[in-house]
Amino acid sequence: MAKLKIQALPDDKPVKITLELPASVHRDLVAYAAALARESGQPISHPAKLVGPMLARFMAADRGFSKLRRTGHSTDAGEG
Secondary structure, three states: OOOOOOOOOOOOOOOOOOOOOOHHHHHHHHHHHHHHHHHHOOOOOOHHHHHHHHHHHHHHHOHHHHHHHHOOOOOOOOOO
């Protein structure tokens, strides 16, 4: 089996957001959660818990975003 990019869910204080996903993305998220549960041996109580770690990994891998953050040009949009 291929190694999944998300390894473990961090135990952190969550911030609740509401969003809509395309049905195909939701199906893939459910499938990913099932694959992660099989690989890790730990059940995933709700696939939505994967969204945070997936977004964090995506942003960490985005070189343009990393460069903006390093130079202090990121925005605080949506906070407050």
